[in-house]
Amino acid sequence: DLGLSTLGPFSQTGVVDYVIFAVLLAASMAIGLYYALSGGRQRTTQEFLMADRSMHCLPVSLSLIASFQSAVAIIGVPGEIYTHGTQYWFIGCSYILGLLIPAHVFIPVLYRLRVSSAYQYLELRFSKAVRICGTLTFICQMVIYMGVCVYTPAFALNAVTGFELWGTVLATGLVCTLYTTMGGLKAVIWTDVFQTVVMFAGQLAVIMVGVQRTGGVSEVWRKVWEGNRISGLDLNPDPTERHTFWTLGVGGIFLMLSLYGVNQAQVQRYLSSRTEKEAVRSCYMVFPSLQLALALSCVMGLVMFARYCGEDPSDKLGTSSRDAMVIYFVMDMLQGLPGLPGLFVACLFSAALSTISSAFNSLATVTMEDLIKPYFPAMSESRATLLSKALAASYGLLCLAMAYLTHLMGDSVLQVALKIFGMVGGPILGLFSLGMFFPWANSTGAVAGLGTGLAVAFWVGIGSIFTRSSGARPLQDNSVFRPTGLKRFYSLSYMWYSAFNCFTVILIGLIISFLTGRQVLMCAYPLYNPQLLFTNSLNVYFLFRPYERRGCNTRNNLSPVRETPLFSA
Numbered sequence: 265d266l267g268l269s270t271l272g273p274f275s276q277t278g279v280v281d282y283v284i285f286a287v288l289l290a291a292s293m294a295i296g297l298y299y300a301l302s303g304g305r306q307r308t309t310q311e312f313l314m315a316d317r318s319m320h321c322l323p324v325s326l327s328l329i330a331s332f333q334s335a336v337a338i339i340g341v342p343g344e345i346y347t348h349g350t351q352y353w354f355i356g357c358s359y360i361l362g363l364l365i366p367a368h369v370f371i372p373v374l375y376r377l378r379v380s381s382a383y384q385y386l387e388l389r390f391s392k393a394v395r396i397c398g399t400l401t402f403i404c405q406m407v408i409y410m411g412v413c414v415y416t417p418a419f420a421l422n423a424v425t426g427f428e429l430w431g432t433v434l435a436t437g438l439v440c441t442l443y444t445t446m447g448g449l450k451a452v453i454w455t456d457v458f459q460t461v462v463m464f465a466g467q468l469a470v471i472m473v474g475v476q477r478t479g480g481v482s483e484v485w486r487k488v489w490e491g492n493r494i495s496g497l498d499l500n501p502d503p504t505e506r507h508t509f510w511t512l513g514v515g516g517i518f519l520m521l522s523l524y525g526v527n528q529a530q531v532q533r534y535l536s537s538r539t540e541k542e543a544v545r546s547c548y549m550v551f552p553s554l555q556l557a558l559a560l561s562c563v564m565g566l567v568m569f570a571r572y573c574g575e576d577p578s579d580k581l582g583t584s585s586r587d588a589m590v591i592y593f594v595m596d597m598l599q600g601l602p603g604l605p606g607l608f609v610a611c612l613f614s615a616a617l618s619t620i621s622s623a624f625n626s627l628a629t630v631t632m633e634d635l636i637k638p639y640f641p642a643m644s645e646s647r648a649t650l651l652s653k654a655l656a657a658s659y660g661l662l663c664l665a666m667a668y669l670t671h672l673m674g675d676s677v678l679q680v681a682l683k684i685f686g687m688v689g690g691p692i693l694g695l696f697s698l699g700m701f702f703p704w705a706n707s708t709g710a711v712a713g714l715g716t717g718l719a720v721a722f723w724v725g726i727g728s729i730f731t732r733s734s735g736a737r738p739l740q741d742n743s744v745f746r747p748t749g750l751k752r753f754y755s756l757s758y759m760w761y762s763a764f765n766c767f768t769v770i771l772i773g774l775i776i777s778f779l780t781g782r783q784v785l786m787c788a789y790p791l792y793n794p795q796l797l798f799t800n801s802l803n804v805y806f807l808f809r810p811y812e813r814r815g816c817n818t819r820n821n822l823s824p825v826r827e828t829p830l831f832s833a
C-alpha cells in the first residue's frame with residue numbers, strides 16, 4: 265500500500281464500488297450455475313468441453329477476444345503508450361492476416377478433423393509422441409500465462425489502493441474455478457461475453473472522464489502531439505529495434521497465428537461452433553472488436569500522458585512501474601464518482617476472469633483428450649466428465665501458485681506475456697506449420713524441430729533479460745547502443761520471437777526429416793492442392809502417415825477427401 269488509499273476507490277465512495285465488484289463475481293457464478301443445471305447438465309465431455317458443438321458466431325467471437333485480452337493489455341498497453349508513444353498501435357495491422365490465415369487455413373483443417381484437442385492433428389499427421397510434446401508445451405505456456413493474468417490486476421490494485429492482494433487473487437481464482445468447473449465451455453463462453461462488455465465499458469468510462477478532466481479532446485491532442493507521443497510509421501528494418509512497423513505489423517502476424525490459429529483455447533471455440541462457416545464467421549467478427557480493444561487501451565495511454573505529461577508521479581507512487589501508474593491514473597480520474605472506480609475494478613477482473621477461465625477449460629480439455637483418454641479408452645462418460653471437472657479445479661489452484669511466481673518477474677506485464685507467447689507459442693506454430701505445409705516432414709523431424717525451437721527460444725528469451733538493449737529504451741534515451749555478435753542475438757526484438765522460433769522449428773524439422781526419412785516424399789499428400797488453393801476450391805487431404813519401411817501405408821483410418829471442392833469455385 266503506497267499510502268494512496270485516499271485515492272483508493274474503496275475509501276471515498278465506499279460501498280457502491282464493492283457492490284459492483286461483487287455483482288460481477290455473482291453474475292459469473294450465476295451463469296456457471298445456469299449451465300450446470302440446464303441443457304445436458306454437463307454430463308458428457310462433448311457438452312462440458314465442446315459445448316455440444318452448438319455455438320453461434322457472436323458469443324464465440326466475443327469469447328475469442330476475451331481469451332487473450334486480459335488485465336495485462338488493459339494495464340500494460342496504456343503504460344506502453346505513455347512511455348513510448350503510439351508505435352505499439354501498429355500491431356493492429358497484424359490482425360488482418362493474423363485472422364485471415366486462421367479463418368482459411370487452420371480452421372478448415374482442424375474443423376473437418378472433428379477433433380476436441382488441436383493436438384490430435386499432430387498424431388494424425390505425425391505420431392503420438394509429437395502430439396504429447398505439443399500438448400505438454402501448450403500446458404507450460406498457458407500455466408505460466410495464467411499466473412501473469414491472475415497476478416496483474418491484484419498487484420496493480422494493491423499497489424495503488426491498498427486493496428487486499430492475496431484475498432483478491434483467491435476470490436478471483438475460486439470464483440473462476442467454480443463456474444468453469446460447474447458450467448463447462450458453455451458457461452466459459454457466455455461469461456466471456458458478459459465480461460467483454462464490462463471490459464469495454466470500464467475502459468470507455470475512464471477515457472470519457474479522463475478527457476473531460478484533462479481539458480477536452482483538443483487539449484489532450486495538443487499535449488500528446490507536443491509530447492511527440494504520436495509515432496509516425498517507423499520503417500526501420502533493424503530487428504533489434506523493439507517496436508517498429510515490421511516487428512509489430514509483421515512479427516505480430518506470427519504472434520496472432522500462434523494464438524488465433526493453433527492455440528487450444530481458440531481452436532476449442534472454433535470447434536464448438538455449430539458449423540464450419542459459423543467458425544470462420546466468428547473469426548472474421550473478431551477483427552472489429554480486437555481493433556476496438558486495441559484503440560481503447562491506446563487512447564487510455566494517450567489521455568494518461570496528457571494528464572501527467574509534465575510531472576512524473578512515480579515519486580508519489582514510490583514505484584517506477586508503469587503498470588501501477590495506470591491504476592493510479594484511473595483512481596485519480598474516477599475518485600469521487602460513485603460506482604465508476606468499482607466499474608473499472610470490475611473491468612479489470614472481467615478481463616482477468618475471462619482469460620483464466622478459457623485457460624482452465626482448454627487445459628482440462630487437452631489433459632483429458634491427449635494425456636488421459638488415449639490410455640483409458642474404456643473410461644465411462646460420466647467418469648471422464650468428473651475427471652475433467654477435477655482437472656479444471658486443480659489447474660485453478662495451480663494458477664494461484666503461478667500468480668505468486670509472477671511476483672518475481674521483471675519487465676512490464678505486457679512484455680512478460682508477449683515474451684511467453686513468442687517463446688512457447690512460436691514453436692507450437694512452427695510444429696503445426698511443419699505438418700500442414702511441408703508434406704515431406706516426418707515425426708522424427710517434428711520432435712527434433714520442436715525441441716530445438718524451444719531450446720533456442722529460451723536461450724534468446726533468458727539471454728535478453730541480461731542484456732540491457734532488449735528492454736524498453738525510454739523515448740528520450742538516444743544513447744546509441746550497437747550490440748555485436750551474441751549480444752545482437754540477445755537483442756532481437758521480442759516481437760520477432762514468434763516468427764523466429766516458428767522458422768527455427770520448421771528449418772530443423774525439415775533437415776532432420778530429410779536425414780531420417782527421405783523416402784517420405786512419395787507418400788504424403790499435400791494438405792492443400794496448391795494450384796487449387798487459389799481457384800477457390802480447397803481440397804483438404806487427410807494426411808497419410810510418412811513412409812514406413814514397407815512403403816506407403818495409411819494406418820490412420822481417415823480416408824482422403826478426394827477432389828471434392830469444399831466451396832465451389
Ligand SMILES: O=C(O)CCCC[C@@H]1SC[C@@H]2NC(=O)N[C@@H]21
Pocket residue numbers: 332333334335336337338355413519523554557619678681682
Ligand atoms: O492481454 C493479454 O493478456 C495479453 C497481451 C496481448 C496479447 C496479444 S497482443 C495481439 C493480440 N491482441 C490481443 O488483444 N491479444 C493478443
Ligand code: NA
Pocket residue numbers: 329330331332333334335614615616617618619620
Ligand atoms: Na480476458
